[in-house]
Amino acid sequence: MQGVASGGIACLTQMYFIHCFTAMESGILVTLALDRYVAIYDPLRHSTILTNSVVAKIGLAVVLRCGISALPYPFLVRRWPYCRTNIIPHSFCEHITVVNLACADTRLSSYYGLFVLFSVIGLDVLFITVSYIQILRAIFSLPTKDARIKTFGTCGSHFCCILSFYLPEFFSSLTHRFGHKVPLYVLVLIANVYLLVPPLLHPIFYGVRTKQIRYRLLKLFTHKGT
Template sequence: MSDSNTTHFTNPSTFILLGIPGLEGAHVWISIPFCAMYAIALLGNITILIIVKRELRLHGPMYYFLCMLALTDIMLSTSILPKMLAIFWFNSREIDFSACLAQMFFFNCFTTMESGIFMAMAFDRYVAICDPLRHSTILTNQVVAKIGLAVVLRSCIIIMPFPLLASRWPYCKTNIVLQSYCGHMSVVNLACANTHVSSYYGLSMHFCVLGLDLVLITVSYIQILRAVFNLPTKEARHKTFGTCMSHVCAMVTFYIPSTISSLMYRFGQNVPPYLYVLIANVCHLLPPMLNPIIYSMRPKQVRDRFLWLFTHKGA
């Protein structure tokens, strides 16, 4: 095992996660904002799940999709944060090869799943605004469940090649990952084989799958805007489009950071490694933290229940 970094080995026993390369001495301080973001994400998303479960008025497609988003955000942040904090606090840098591949799969799977949920939410808003009389008949509970299942299956099928391909490459360069989690290309780049298949697949997945979701979301919102502008009064237009504002804000906080992180890794060769890792980590943790805040501000039922939960003093 002493020469594991210089000889070919198909499956290394472990990888070493560096955390934030170059800022190892500041790991404890860096962990404070990340821990706070994780705590806010957990608290906010669990609160949304509790509110929707308790409030019968919220038992509808819009809020079912919101619950799917909250659950996905919890799993997305949990797939990388506990190990990241273990590195920062306890210098626990080793990760088993199979655990690394599992983390790679789940992190990318939940990221793709989140995009699919945003697309489903856009479809819900499209039907609710453009064809309101048929909304309850089109988006029944069974249809919502099928859409959720389709989002999960699509994500798993699309992401499965990531760990499968990574497990087949021979690794002979090093087993040190210059990240705080097992990112797809961070691991694949350690292989001593032609890994263009993995690289091209990852890039095409990001821009084709997430790009297709964005195109469909854009088409939905073009139709929504047409319907909104055809409403007779300014108040009606404002009220109708207001139901979509949380969705729009949440999409902005997801797609823009995700794209920035992906582009920086592939084309930001002049970016210092510590800066890229910091920005990438923030980009991945920001949406799970902000989504419950965004959705607690806009829909009146959710906002009122949020305020009640955090201000109620009854026994």
């Protein structure tokens, strides 16, 4: 449980950075999808297409988009009256969870949250889908089965990261707004999952693809077992 006043600076700051960094993670996944597409579709020109300057501009665009899209959240929360309680049944200050405490018509906050969900996260999913459609077309055009399997394997880690991030994110956002019969502990659990689990899984997804990491881990466990 966490306390929040209608104008609590700590809660509003936490809310801003949580939503900002969540959108930023989505933008990074889109950038990785673009990198995979270029690496598979036109590998000989990868370094000339995705130069340091281009990557820096993409990174700046991701940061600006996330910072601007998350900025209205604390201002919308601050404008509502909170006359019942200032304790949210949650482990962190999520926008929709705080808004649900307000004793006013908060449809503006809910609509803006859905707008960000579909215009930022939804567009990212669309771009990733288009990228992977093109990637699959390039993979299936390869001449041998071994080449197709090897090339598809290079995308496996990224695809697992995508699923671990977007599925809990969409499910949590939609159930908080429309899942009125969903138990509270389930909503809290899902919100914690989408916030904490993907960053923990990403190193594992990418690490198992790296021979040096696999070798070190096997050596560590086999050494302990002997």
